[in-house]
Amino acid sequence: MTKADNMLSILWMLRAGRRKTAKQLAEALDIHVRTVYRCIDSLCVSGVPIVAESGPNGGYSILGRFAESPLMFDEDEQKGLVHAAIFAKEAGYPHSEALARATDKLKRYANDKQLESLERHGVGLSVIYPPLDGVHQTYLQMLEEAAGQGKTLKMTYDKGRGEIAPPRLFDPYGIVYWKGSWYAVGHCGYRGEVRSFRIDRIRALHPTEGRFERPASFSARDHLLGKLLPDASGSQAMESVRIRAQQQVLDELCRHWLFGHALAERQPEQALFRLARSTLITYVPYLLMPYGTALQIESELLVERMRAASARLLAHYDAMRQPNLDEGDGAQ
Template identity: 50%
Template sequence: MSKADNMLSILWLLKTGKQLTAKQLAEELEIHIRTVYRYIDALCASGVPIIADAGPGGGYKLLRPLDDAPLFFDLDEQKALVHAAQFAREAGYPYGDALERAVTKLKRYTNEEQREAIDRHASGLNVISPSPDRTVAEMLQSLEQSVADARTLRIDYRKERGAFAETRRIDPYGLIHWKSKWYVIGHCHLRGEVRSFRADRIQRIDSTEDAFVRPADFDARRFFLGSLLPDAEREEGTFTVRLIGHPAALADLCEHWQFGHGLLHHSDHEIASRIPAASLTTYLPYILLSYGSAIQVVEPPVLKERMISLASELSAHYRETD
């Protein structure tokens, strides 16, 4: 058995209330007696109240009943858990309070030297992201619970800013965190197909007594990315976008999730990428506008026309303001 397994075995043997010698423990676990001594020392360092009685009839026993088992994590595992908590906190993870309690419990079962090491590693990592919407956290808990329980939900959903909310029934299949936003993926009874819904646009959520069966082969991540990005092997429903411009600007665009996924060609002064038709005149032009004259659209013509139209609208807007 591993070290952790042996230490837990010693703990469970002592929890029976018996007083056991190192020799008895060694024989029970089929390990060397010196190994037992090391494991007892490690358990004590983790906060387990073990006492030793010397002399004939002596041995090891617990000072008091132990309700909570200590956590046997090495330093790298402790560091990873604390760092993961920092990432989750910045992402607006819905069970952030529970995660903080878990980290507190982790520190409770460490000695002073281990706690100092954990604190050093925690202070050495910072995560910077847009401030999460804390009001969404409670809703995310309801969504996650419904996913786990396979329960249909009734939601009031606003598709975009300023639009009226629609009441829908959805079968939630999974949650996605994407670019600082949370989404629930599920079957929409109104549309009769799988859709994605932004959590911060859900204005009301009610659980129902109706259950559903999630498709066995459904992958929420694959569905979500597939709705954003074109299939690398399929040209239907996509356009080839060709840009020329400054090398640094083009290299930066290649790292964008939409350009990078469908990248066909990249040189110092030109890139080509396959872009979903739905993004061509809606999302993409606003990305390109931020690069100003550092890039230029070569094709397709519809994208060039949309860029010209947006630039003209902006120019007219600021002239009216002046």
């Protein structure tokens, strides 16, 4: 470890409240005793109130007042870091290993009561996300670092169904995690505009010598959502849709990202949505199908689209079912 790591580790160990000798600190960190002395001297110069006591029961300790300093993490903050590390690892966060090392330090130098609390809260939380493979985990980290340093990358991208687009220069303005997938948002040199790309469709990514400046106040999150939500500028035709259902059903529907943003009016057992017509005739019927007959829809257009989508679904499965019925009849 670096000297800074050693100093921080010693600080955490002393903060646990137990007096430690230089030998004990050296053995715990697998460093030389002289290194411990130098780190203690540096901590004292930095203003840390370390008390040295000689004798058989002597050693180094830290004033309780400093241990309660806001520079340290309290119990809730430590729990938050442990939970954040779990979320980050499962979501494929590019620096999850660094966050895991940080939480390991929390546990390593916590006192017995703190350690018991951290372990108990850690096993009490589970997260299920589709993981990225090793290659795309590397791409995600490259994109995050390039976004932070303003470095242009060269990217090869799969547009879908195996159709590979020509390589392009890409200025990553930021990365966004949305609905189980990571996206990179930035300026595409091939299209000459700001676009978003799914990380798991990137086929190659290489650094270049190019540099860029992110536009002031640009939000990768807002840009990505702006491409998905109804057009607030009024350039798209909008339709009003009133849906009646039990309160619990409507609560679940309103938690969906599309319907939640389109909600215009809500009552316990009915909700009014303002949806783009193009969305209404394409995606919405299939989003509502899982609710079956639990919904009463007041929109002639949407009802007609639901009927058409249901008919296509029925015809599809009828076509799959008919040969089996013929075989059964023949056997009789």
